[in-house]
């Protein structure tokens with residue numbers, strides 16, 4: 001047998017790994033360069049809490065580290081953490097959840113990989129909303145599935161609806177649908193009726209239902225409803241990253257339909273053996289730090305008030321309802337047809353970093369900017385003034 005291609009040092013990467021980068025990273029780098037030259041940049045681009053994990057979590061991790069024994073845990077997670085998460089569903093939603101249905105994951109990012117692998121075959125088409133969180137489509141395509149972006153409308157609070165889902169399925173059959181409420185980048189939420197109707201449509205069409213609930217706990221307009229409450233067949237993905245301020249700890253969880261935990265267990269055993277043990281210990285203790293986290297949430301509510309009152313005053317009056325999470329998605333089409341260039345000018349001229357909508361929406365992203373209000377109220381006030389001065393000159 002002869003080699004068909006000469007051996008060379010060049011190794012081309014696979015086609016499936018050819019996923020798009022995050023433009024927000026470019027903004028962050030640009031901001032870092034400005035800061036290195038002495039500028040004080042206000043960061044409204046990063047989607048992570050400025051506050052640390054609850055003290056209860058940090059203390060528990062420190063004590064465990066001191067004891068020193070940090071071995072693997074069960075692939076599905078520490079039984080005590082799985083039981084504590086199940087109890088949280090009772091406390092938060094009044095819903096009795098069997099701990100056997102809880103799977104601890106490497107952040108919700110780890111949950112997506114397990115869920116997509118467990119639910120879909122290569123080639124399956126999965127509906128997601130546009131605008132939406134970019135890794136949904138990138139992870140699906142890296143796994144050989146086809147993300148099907150459905151444009152959402154203001155009158156539907158920028159969520160998928162039974163009608164838009166049915167229309168996409170009629171065009172070419174889908175195998176699943178993924179929803180997020182509160183959503184990134186829009187900050188909008190689906191109420192119980194909207195979520196229930198969408199799930200009923202998915203069930204009628206025979207579609208698998210995935211619900212990203214990472215921003216639960218950060219709901220301001222009305223209480224967030226978990227798909228676990230209304231749909232025993234839904235796969236729910238959640239995380240300690242946002243409400244519990246634990247982004248870098250890389251710990252999250254899933255609630256899976258009865259009987260599916262074993263599938264997740266086999267996948268997780270092979271992919272990562274288990275989730276970092278110190279992070280699981282911290283996560284379990286984080287539930288006892290909810291008063292601290294609720295105080296952080298009240299800070300976001302204050303930030304939300306400052307932005308929703310301040311931005312219209314300085315000329316940015318069009319934005320989506322800021323229902324939850326810590327994002328405000330603003331329509332900047334009055335000022336630009338290119339939100340990326342606009343974000344660059346805003347950063348250079350006003351030293352305010354924001355994320356262009358093109359990261360989240362290939363259709364209308366050029367008209368939008370995402371502002372994250374996970375920082376301090378003082379920064380939000382200053383940001384409004386700086387944006388106002390900038391827009392006055394645009």
Ligand SMILES: Cc1ncc(COP(=O)(O)O)c(C=O)c1O
Pocket residue numbers: 047106107108109110133180183184212214238239240241247251252
């Ligand atoms: C909507 C959404 N889902 C999931 C994630 C991933 O979070 P993690 O892997 O830290 O849980 C993020 C992070 O920003 C997000 O915005």
